Amino acid sequence: VEVFLMGYCGMRGSxxxxxxxxxxxxxxxxxxxxxxxxxxxxxxxxSVVSLKALEAYMQGYGILLSGPVGTGKTLFFKLVExxxxxxxxxxxxALWKYDRLxxxxxxxxxxxxxxxxxxADKSGGDGARNFGQRYETLQIVLDARLKTDYRTHITTNMGxxxxxxxxxxxxxxxxxxxxxxxxxxxxxxxxxAARPSTAAIRLMHxxxxxxxxx
Numbered sequence: 326v327e328v329f330l331m332g333y334c335g336m337r338g339s340x341x342x343x344x345x346x347x348x349x350x351x352x353x354x355x356x357x358x359x360x361x362x363x364x365x366x367x368x369x370x371x372s373v374v375s376l377k378a379l380e381a382y383m384q385g386y387g388i389l390l391s392g393p394v395g396t397g398k399t400l401f402f403k404l405v406e407x408x409x410x411x412x413x414x415x416x417x418x419a420l421w422k423y424d425r426l427x428x429x430x431x432x433x434x435x436x437x438x439x440x441x442x443x444x445a446d447k448s449g450g451d452g453a454r455n456f457g458q459r460y461e462t463l464q465i466v467l468d469a470r471l472k473t474d475y476r477t478h479i480t481t482n483m484g485x486x487x488x489x490x491x492x493x494x495x496x497x498x499x500x501x502x503x504x505x506x507x508x509x510x511x512x513x514x515x516x517x518a519a520r521p522s523t524a525a526i527r528l529m530h531x532x533x534x535x536x537x538x539x
Contacts, residue, residue: 392509
């Protein structure tokens with residue numbers, strides 16, 4: 326799981342039992358359409374699901390975006406703000422490798438954050454060996470986020486049943502308490518499939534140069 330920050334990080338926030346409730350606002354159709362067009366202009370291909378997720382995001386909800394690999398889940402959050410996220414306060418942290426987690430959570434309690442690719446740590450390798458520690462880390466993060474009034478967004482390749490079998494019901498319940506779920510249907514074509522490989526791009530450039538020099 327990687328974590329990145331969304332947009333402006335506030336300096337103050339309120340803590341309390343009601344703090345995680347979204348400050349829901351009505352989004353006019355023309356405002357939603359304008360925002361969707363702005364994302365499209367920066368390279369995002371919207372679907373019915375992503376448009377509904379965008380509306381919920383603009384209303385003030387935390388978003389859980391799940392679906393197959395390569396269907397634009399991470400890209401959605403990188404482009405959902407009006408300005409490119411790289412120009413906003415930004416950091417990316419591999420939580421499992423971070424040895425000052427409490428300090429990081431305190432420092433970023435007044436930020437919207439994205440937990441990207443939740444569940445990927447169970448796929449094998451070091452993730453499988455260290456899964457107990459990683460599970461505990463994710464639980465700590467979710468519990469901490471329940472105490473802030475800033476939003477937590479999550480992407481995952483897993484559906485609800487897979488998340489429950491990978492973690493447990495309590496942790497998944499925390500996820501749904503923090504977010505509003507949107508599911509990209511199984512079988513959706515990967516956006517990455519249409520992209521040429523690095524080798525193919527180099528070959529195209531070489532052929533172009535050969536034609537110019539011929």
